[in-house]
Amino acid sequence: MVGFICALGLLTACSSDSKEPVAESEQPTEDILALNWEQITEQAKGQQVNIYMYGGSDTTNRYLDEWIKPRLQEEYEVDLRRVPVSDIEETINQLLVEKKAGKETGSIDLLWLNGENFRTAKSNDLLWGPITEKLPNFNEYVDGEAADIQFDFGIETDGLEAPWGKAQFVFVYDQDKVAEPPQTMEELKQWVEENPGKFTYPSPPDFTGSAFIRHVLYETTGGHEQYMKPFSEEVVGNWQPMWDYLNEIKPFLWREGKTYPENSAKLDQLYSNGEVWMTMGYDPAKASNEMMKGTFQDSTRTFVLKNGTLANTHFLAIPYNSGKQAGAMVAINFLLSPEAQITKFDPQYWGEGMVLDMDKLSDEQRQQIEAIDRGVATLSNEVLSDHQVPEIPAEYVEALEKQWHEHVAKP
Structure with missing residues (x-):
């Protein structure tokens, strides 16, 4: 979503x-x-x-x-x-x-x-x-x-x-356990290393997991603008910084990165159980919805990255x-x-x-x-609209998902 x-x-x-x-x-x-x-x-x-x-x-x-x-x-x-x-x-x-x-x-x-x-x-x-x-x-x-x-x-x-x-993609976190949510991918990396086992992401081609690595792609390779063009093998050849990032955080992930949740629902369940302290997804109102249902703790909140999240x-x-x-x-x-x-x-x-x-x-x-109350964990429309970045062409998404299994899942 x-x-x-x-x-x-x-x-x-x-x-x-x-x-x-x-x-x-x-x-x-x-x-x-x-x-x-x-x-x-x-x-x-x-x-x-x-x-x-x-x-x-x-x-x-x-x-x-x-x-x-x-x-x-x-x-x-x-x-x-x-x-x-x-x-x-x-x-x-x-x-x-x-x-x-x-x-x-x-x-x-x-x-x-x-x-x-x-x-x-x-x-x-x-x-x-x-x-x-x-x-x-x-x-x-x-x-x-x-x-x-x-x-x-x-x-x-x-x-x-x-x-x-x-x-629009948002990160979900427990504010009782995460005092200051990270604002960049570099800050997220530092947080993951300081809190081993408390973060993970779904395995691509799950839609949410694929979106997470696209955020890493944007921040480690110089932004999204270069991808707003037809698919280029040359551009794909410059993705090593992204693979380095994902492999560097891998040992600090849930279960030491030896396995990943198969989809976003499994990640939400890990968060709900307290096994991880963050989850994520394409629904800015999901956290508030889950709180109303009692599946997410009342201390749940959401955040977006300083440089924006995918919409x-x-x-x-x-x-x-x-x-x-x-x-x-x-x-x-x-x-x-x-x-x-x-x-x-x-x-x-x-x-x-x-x-x-x-x-x-x-x-x-x-x-x-x-007049609609969107819930305490839902960011305002102004914050969301001010922190949007576009999706990349589908050919890049397909290449990312395939290469993730080669560069990250296998090593």
Whole structure:
């Protein structure tokens, strides 16, 4: 979240029925994109839309199941069915197999993705669209010219995916044990060495672990600007300072760096148990959410680095062989509505950043946003926005994750 994500890939909670859905036989014969919005909403009535998404976040699952699903059903007669996956890459691979086999109608109607998975999907023609130009809420409330909407990890979105939320990486710590959180990677290194066994990070390609090493990359190789260009083997050849850093802290990590948490959920559990004193992730409100649930101690707080932390946007897309394009478009449009986005911003439901352009909202809507209590462990929007750095193109991320296993995991 983020993702990211995000991230941005990742299954602790399930929908009411987590069996593999069976695709309905009907395939729309009309060109949905040629219809007006009223016709699209009419065609969507009665459709069951299967959304494949990371299933490991209780707050995200609850937001979809308890808030979005009943309203979408009542207002549009669209049944949104959440299909949880541990990593959306598995779903992309399923689509690749279906594409190769010539399967015209699949069971996947909606995808939550970004970054490398979007690059794979776009380059293999796995997505249906363009869709954003037909979505009323996108056109009314989203700044379609913004760089983080037009590009996803350096890849042009071309309207094939619609933004759903914004995430920024934050570090989570226990202020009773960490009096002064580090502000730079060099300070973090010093802290790790002074507190052996109390820090670690997930093993890439976990989205959170991969993001952590990208922060190390930025600070040890001269900043992010050099990576805002097409992939270069020459640039990759200058990564030794990053590998040196990661190997130097390795003996001081949890379990002496002989093993790493497999994902961010495992790292959160280590933090909750007090085995480590820091965790991390792409959700600035997660710490406050976990405190409200009682899984994180009340002394939990968050921080960002002086030189900034990664921020990105994650998206929703429709697969090329969905038989429910109309229903999927109606679902996306509802998820982009001010009502749904503002509710998602509230940590009682999720606490994630919105994709709405504040200048396009009414005074009443802006006041509603300002009145939301984001929690004591959530940094202000001003602090977060002042400490953002962009993501690098997906090719660099792929190279980083592969080489981490060669340079850090193996030695």
